[in-house]
Amino acid sequence: MSEQLLHASGVTIAYGGVPVVHDVTLTLHAGERVGLVGETGSGKSTLAMSLLGMLARGGEVVAGSIAFAGRELIDLRERDWCRIRGRELAVVFQDAGAALDPVKSIGWQVAEAIRVHERDASRAHLRLRVAAALEQVGIPAARAGAYPHELSGGQRQRVAIATALVHRPRLVIADEPTSALDVTTQAQTLRLLDDLVADVGAALLMVSHDLGVVSQFCETTVVMYAGRIVEAGPSPELFAQPRHAYTSGLLRSVAALSDPDCRRLPTIGEDVLAAATADREAR
Amino acid sequence: MSGTAGPLLTVRGAVQTFYARSRVRGMPGEEIRALDGVDLDVVPGERLGIVGESGSGKSTLARAVVGLRALDAGRVEFEGTDVGALHGAELRRLRARLQLVLQDPLASLDPRMTVRRLVREGLDVHATTPPAERAALVEETLAQCGIGPALLERTPAALSGGQRQRVALARSLVLRPTLVLLDEPVSALDVSVQAQILNLLLDLQELHGLTYLFIVHDLAVARWFCDRIVVMHRGRIVEQGPSEQLFADPREPYTRELLAASALHAVVRRRPGSAQAAGSSSATASTSTGPPNGSAATPNAERA
Numbered sequence: 138m139s140e141q142l143l144h145a146s147g148v149t150i151a152y153g154g155v156p157v158v159h160d161v162t163l164t165l166h167a168g169e170r171v172g173l174v175g176e177t178g179s180g181k182s183t184l185a186m187s188l189l190g191m192l193a194r195g196g197e198v199v200a201g202s203i204a205f206a207g208r209e210l211i212d213l214r215e216r217d218w219c220r221i222r223g224r225e226l227a228v229v230f231q232d233a234g235a236a237l238d239p240v241k242s243i244g245w246q247v248a249e250a251i252r253v254h255e256r257d258a259s260r261a262h263l264r265l266r267v268a269a270a271l272e273q274v275g276i277p278a279a280r281a282g283a284y285p286h287e288l289s290g291g292q293r294q295r296v297a298i299a300t301a302l303v304h305r306p307r308l309v310i311a312d313e314p315t316s317a318l319d320v321t322t323q324a325q326t327l328r329l330l331d332d333l334v335a336d337v338g339a340a341l342l343m344v345s346h347d348l349g350v351v352s353q354f355c356e357t358t359v360v361m362y363a364g365r366i367v368e369a370g371p372s373p374e375l376f377a378q379p380r381h382a383y384t385s386g387l388l389r390s391v392a393a394l395s396d397p398d399c400r401r402l403p404t405i406g407e408d409v410l411a412a413a414t415a416d417r418e419a420r
Numbered sequence: 421m422s423g424t425a426g427p428l429l430t431v432r433g434a435v436q437t438f439y440a441r442s443r444v445r446g447m448p449g450e451e452i453r454a455l456d457g458v459d460l461d462v463v464p465g466e467r468l469g470i471v472g473e474s475g476s477g478k479s480t481l482a483r484a485v486v487g488l489r490a491l492d493a494g495r496v497e498f499e500g501t502d503v504g505a506l507h508g509a510e511l512r513r514l515r516a517r518l519q520l521v522l523q524d525p526l527a528s529l530d531p532r533m534t535v536r537r538l539v540r541e542g543l544d545v546h547a548t549t550p551p552a553e554r555a556a557l558v559e560e561t562l563a564q565c566g567i568g569p570a571l572l573e574r575t576p577a578a579l580s581g582g583q584r585q586r587v588a589l590a591r592s593l594v595l596r597p598t599l600v601l602l603d604e605p606v607s608a609l610d611v612s613v614q615a616q617i618l619n620l621l622l623d624l625q626e627l628h629g630l631t632y633l634f635i636v637h638d639l640a641v642a643r644w645f646c647d648r649i650v651v652m653h654r655g656r657i658v659e660q661g662p663s664e665q666l667f668a669d670p671r672e673p674y675t676r677e678l679l680a681a682s683a684l685h686a687v688v689r690r691r692p693g694s695a696q697a698a699g700s701s702s703a704t705a706s707t708s709t710g711p712p713n714g715s716a717a718t719p720n721a722e723r724a
Contacts, residue, residue, distance in 0.1 A: 176610040177581065290474075319473040320637065320681040327684070346610065349685035376687050390615040391687055394640040397664055400622070402615035402644075 139167045142307060142340050143188065148201035150180070150187050156199070158184050159364045165308065170334070170341040172351030172372065175361035184361070185310050185344045189228055190218040206307065224254045227301035227339075229330070231313040233293035237285040243296045244281025247271065250300045270299040274329060291322035298330055305337040312344045327354060348391055352376045360384050426500070428599055428631050429462040429485065429518075433494035436480050436655075454480040455491070456655035462599065467625070467632040469646030469663070471639060471678065477655040478635045482603050485633070486520050487511055498599070516546045519592035523604035525584035529576040529591075535562065536572040539590045546595060557594060564627060565590040566620060582613035586620065593624060603635045618645055639682040643667050651675050 143165040150158040158180040165171055175181040186192050188203060190213060203210040206225065213221075222228075230236045237246060247267045252258055258266070268278035274295035276288075285293055294314065301309055314330060315323040331354055334341045345351050351358055352372050359369040360381065368381040379385040386405035393399045434455045442449035454477045462468050470478045483489045485496055487503045496503040498518055506514055522528040529538055539562055543554045559569065565586040576584050585605060592600055602621070606614040618641070625632060636642045642649055643663050650660040651674065659672040670676045 176612065320639070320684065321473065321677055324681045324684045347685055348611070349687050352687045353684065387611055388687060390611045391640075391685075393615070394644045395686070397644070399644075402619050404615045404619065405612040 141165075142167045142169075143203070143205050145184075145188065145203045146201055148184070148187065148203060149199050150183055150192065151197055151199045152183075152193075153195045157364050158187070160201070161361075161364075161366050163359060163366065163369075165340050165342060167307065168335075168338055168340055169357060170331075170343065170355040171357045171359060172355030173342060173344045173359050173361065174346060174348060174351050176346060178363075179361040180364040181344050181361045182312055185312055185342060188308075188342070189222060189226060189310060190215075191222075191228075219253075223250060223306075224304040225307050227304070227306040227309050229294075229297050229301050229309065229311040229314045232317050233297040234285065234290065234317075236297055237293060239285055242282045242284055243276075243288070244271070244283075247281075247296070247300050247303065250303050254304055266303065270303050271296070273302075273333065274299040289322075290318050291326055294318060294326050295329065298326075298333065302333055302337055302339075306339050308340045308342065309334055310342045310344070313346070314343065315350070316345070316347070323350075348376070348387060360387075427461040428464045428499060429460070429633070430497040431458055431460040431481070431485065431494065432497075434458040434460075434481065434484055434491050434496065435493040436477075436484060436489070437492050453655045455484065455494075458494070458652075458655070458657055460650065460657065462631060462633055464598070464631050465629065466648060467634060467646045469634045469636055469642040469649040470652060471636055471642050471649055472652035473637065473678075475654075476652040478652050479603060480655075481652070482520065482601050482633070482635055485601060486515065486518055512546065516542070516548065516595040517597050518599045518601070519595060519597040520601045520603065521585075521588050521592050521605050524608055525581075525588040526576060529584060529588060531576055534573050534575055535567065535579070535587050538576075538587060539594050542591060542595050548595075558590075561594040562587070562590045564624065565593070566616075580613075581609050582616060585609065585617055589617075589620070589624065593628060593630075596628065597630070599631045599633060601633045601635070604637065605634075606641060607636070607638065614641070621645070638685075639667075639678060640685060651678065 141164060143163070145161065145163045148158060148161045149156055161184060163184070173181045173185065183192065183196065187196075187198050188205075188210070190210065192198070198211055201211070205221070237243070244267045247270050248263045251263060251266050267281055271278055271281060276292060276295060276299070285296075288296065311330065315326050318326060327350065330341075341355070343351065343355055355372055357370070358372045358375045360367050360375075360383070362383045368375065368379065368384050375384070376388065379388055383405065386403070389403045390405065393402050435453070435457060436455040438452045438454055440449040440452060456477075458477070458481060460481075470481065472478050480489075484491050485503070487496070487506065490504055498514060501514065503514065533541070536558060539558045540554060543549050543557065549557055559572070562572070567583065567586050567590060571579065571583065576587070579587065605621070606617050609617060621632070624630060634642070634646055646663050648661065649663050649666050651658050651666070651672065653674045659666065659670065659675045666675065667679065670679055
């Protein structure tokens with residue numbers, strides 16, 4: 138694999154002094170797609186947001202280092218973050234309806250994303266760039282004047298993707314990018330994201346609770362449980378032979394759904410959860 | 421009252437129209453047919469799934485069934501009674517037997533009430549059980565739903581997502597309904613918790629002889645849980661049939677499209693070419709019946 142793009146090591150994140158992510162080490166190479174999976178509360182979104190310097194109020198990286206393209210991100214000043222965010226590191230959130238400003242046209246919002254890093258862009262230049270960005274995600278340039286509420290959920294998420302990619306970032310962090318969409322729209326949106334990320338040569342960190350989506354889109358899978366990475370590796374191997382009891386439990390739950398003879402879904406037993414906790418404490 | 425032979429619930433020619441706000445003042449807005457002539461029979465004891473995308477009319481249908489919103493045309497009969505013709509006390513009596521469980525219990529449960537009060541509320545409203553027996557019934561029903569005495573004085577905020585959904589179920593079941601309408605009851609839950617709740621729903625059905633009308637967008641869940649599935653699209657039922665048959669041999673292009681798209685959630689062990697990595701989009705709807713790139717998308721049921 139190519140050069141190392143992001144290397145987080147020994148990262149511990151606390152909210153109000155209570156650690157929620159413990160001693161996590163994560164590496165992404167240029168152009169790599171990594172799926173970060175885990176249940177609600179496993180710390181996957183917290184970890185992803187720490188990579189963007191966007192932890193919610195009260196959240197703080199209390200230990201460890203995050204190196205991105207050879208630069209240390211921990212303790213970066215907000216001013217310096219602003220130079221990186223959106224240009225080298227971009228994010229796509231779950232709910233584009235909330236991420237987009239309801240009172241600005243989508244064209245204005247794409248243009249804003251460009252202007253933040255290219256202050257002296259001319260209006261004509263912006264217009265061309267916005268048109269290209271929208272067309273790229275399958276939205277006719279003529280719709281640049283439309284407001285978010287005039288678009289479908291899938292279209293809104295495509296605008297968010299277009300906005301994230303305007304500066305050809307080196308890493309795109311997508312936090313549950315399609316969980317709010319209908320199944321048929323999800324497939325289209327994920328393929329578009331996949332294609333565009335490949336086009337700009339960016340790496341992708343996809344945070345998801347959907348094991349299927351991750352197994353299909355990411356060559357590497359990282360499983361988090363209770364604030365720790367319990368398993369990580371190439372997706373095919375990981376899904377074929379999960380080593381951690383928690384991962385295999387999750388896979389069994391998903392797989393049993395497609396077994397018509399199975400009249401009882403396997404659940405992740407107390408023993409597995411206890412094992413995961415014991416394992417955590419042993420480290 | 422009801423006969424056991426006939427359907428428990430019958431919907432005939434249900435039509436519900438909404439109007440979008442007009443762009444021109446004074447002009448009628450665009451007409452949206454949320455239900456466009458829906459016929460449906462629910463047989464006692466079955467688990468009937470309604471699948472479809474958002475906007476397909478499945479939740480509008482649910483609202484009409486429980487009498488929350490009157491239909492523009494058509495009728496809903498529950499145990500032989502026209503739901504639309506009932507008012508006041510009669511409608512209330514019917515609702516005890518026809519319960520609705522919603523997707524998000526954090527939104528549907530009063531945040532200031534304890535678990536005990538939440539489950540008891542329905543009994544006090546309907547007053548069909550003597551007051552002296554209510555407390556015991558509340559605890560018994562909660563126990564059946566897997567909520568022990570230790571949680572009785574908690575509020576919804578102090579429960580996990582799975583526990584909240586168990587409380588929501590207990591709240592419905594304490595009234596001993598015959599039909600329970602489940603509107604995406606597991607969509608907001610993690611995979612492992614989802615499995616627990618689905619298992620619980622099966623146990624409760626057996627215990628109380630329930631009939632389920634299950635609104636769901638996750639086809640894997642629908643297939644596993646439901647005996648029969650109805651596919652809705654733009655306010656109409658486009659296809660229906662026994663679950664296995666519908667999945668094995670979908671007739672309608674829209675059903676095939678839905679099935680193809682749901683392959684997105686199947687765990688694959690080998691990475692296919694990124695161009696076909698995802699489930700199908702509408703462009704391939706008419707060509708693929710099973711999961712796209714079939715061999716690769718085999719869920720690892722037999723391995724696990």
